[in-house]
Amino acid sequence: MKNTCLAIVLGVSAFASASAMAADVPFPHLETTGRGEVVVQPDMAVFSVNVVETKKTAVDAKLAVDQAVTKFIERLQAAGVNKKDINSANIALSAQYNYPKDHKPELVGFRANRNVEVTVHQLTKLNSYLDDALGDGINQINNIDLKVANTEKYQQQARQKAIENAKQVAASLAQGFGNKIDGVWQIDYNTNSQPMPYRRSNDAVMYSSMSKGAVDQSYTDNSIIIKDSVNVIFKLAEK
Template sequence: MKKLSALFATFLFALTMNAQNPTAMQTPQISVSGVGKVSIKPDQATITIGTENRGSEAVAVKKENDVAIANIIKYLKKMKIAEKDYQTQRVNLYKNRDYETKQDYFQANQTITIQLKDLANYEELMLGLIQAGANQIQGVEFKSSKEADYQTEARTKAVANAKKKATDYANALGQKVGKAIFVSDESVSYSPRPVMYAAKAGMSADMESLDQTLAIGEIEVSANVSINFNLE
């Protein structure tokens, strides 16, 4: 019984000492962040186009808009764009008022997003969409078909950047970087950043005969990481 009491007293003493000195049980650590970036030339794009029509009769306006959309879809099929690569996003029909003329009118619009897998077809596609009835171009977002590979490369660079920072600090302290004990991915969702410039490299002769309107530029894939390393 006396032995148990002595062990318990020793255990309480150790806990008390550690509570009074929090660093007694801590291993020296360093916490750093790292950033990895990869700039690439995009090879795909998401194009958002739309149709808009106005008139005094709701049915007539909606029908006019529907005809334009039907012609656009026919054109997409003619261009051999897969059905899974285009989708209706919004369909609206509403009554509005022109306050200058004090006349009411109906407005119908619809938007479609198109996944273009070959940028060499951009000029021809856009011209054909407008001829088919599209009267709004709402945006073009550049993408890469090898997004996952570039994300892996960016993450690898982020870790290397973090370890380089930790090594710099450790060297200044006369210590060495040990194993990573905590890793946190701080990356946001993939968001390409366009850097615009005009380029004709690799385009076909037929494409070069058209006026160049697409500035492909580059997109940037980035990764951010926080890592805790032991110090030795």
């Protein structure tokens, strides 16, 4: 195989940029996009809850929300959640008005709102933490994101599959046209690939209406697909 010059382009540019550059390549070549994916089981999760209270005064609303959040955090820590894995947002206060017909708006109270996000490193304990979230003052489980801890490991596996796919496609195309690959000219890699869950459970009503066994099954049945892709310009052998 002849020596060739290899250009590697890292970034978020579309393959159109590589195609534009390839147009100026002064020798026979072909362009392929290799794709790879790895399916893994989640081993951690992040969920968030909302605490909302409406009271006559702003002070009472804030106090009620703060007390509910404090009790929730205490329950989580008692269950083994590390403090660094609990993130409680600042409080949001807003005045609530009644708008009677043909009358001025009437102040009826104040609404306080806080969000608490919890990272769960042991997925087997997720349901018990969700049960803790359903204690006094917790109004809604907003979202449950299933994740995998060692994402980079699986991203590399998906990347290698994408590379092999690009090679296989290029070799097949070249062979089909009576030619063969004679090296790589340019690699254009999009670094924005993100893990994608097959299914996501994000409905608080769904959780509260299901039996514990059904909820357990709904999480263990989930899978995460991690994808990657690479765009490559191959040099064709000169006949």
